[in-house]
Amino acid sequence: MRIEEKLYTLRYKKDEKPHLAIINPSECLKCAEVNGVPQPCIAVCPANVYSWINDKIVVAYENCVECGACRIACPYTNILWKYPRYGLGIALRYG
Numbered sequence: 862m863r864i865e866e867k868l869y870t871l872r873y874k875k876d877e878k879p880h881l882a883i884i885n886p887s888e889c890l891k892c893a894e895v896n897g898v899p900q901p902c903i904a905v906c907p908a909n910v911y912s913w914i915n916d917k918i919v920v921a922y923e924n925c926v927e928c929g930a931c932r933i934a935c936p937y938t939n940i941l942w943k944y945p946r947y948g949l950g951i952a953l954r955y956g
């Protein structure tokens with residue numbers, strides 16, 4: 862099954878409060894120099910949550926499928942990662 866098909870099996874209730882944030886944007890600049898672009902958070906995310914725009918990481922937290930990969934991949938522990946608040950975020954459409 863392709864990743865797009867898997868993502869289709871999820872439904873999402875948006876939490877108005879972001880559950881992901883970059884702790885220190887200047888670490889991301891350093892990360893771009895050391896690791897290149899796309900940086901690890903962008904490369905690892907299956908849902909295209911992170912983009913590098915004007916030398917800043919933009920976080921489209923609404924797309925997050927809560928896999929947790931970015932918090933492991935970030936070499937600088939620079940992502941504040943929480944689950945969305947209770948009852949919000951992703952749920953399986955089937956099963």
Ligand code: SF4
Nearest residue numbers: 889892900902935939
């Ligand atoms: S991997 Fe971490 S430090 Fe690197 S750009 Fe992403 S959030 Fe910033």
Ligand code: SF4
Nearest residue numbers: 906925926928929931
């Ligand atoms: S938890 Fe997974 S889907 Fe969410 S932003 Fe991180 S890598 Fe992307």
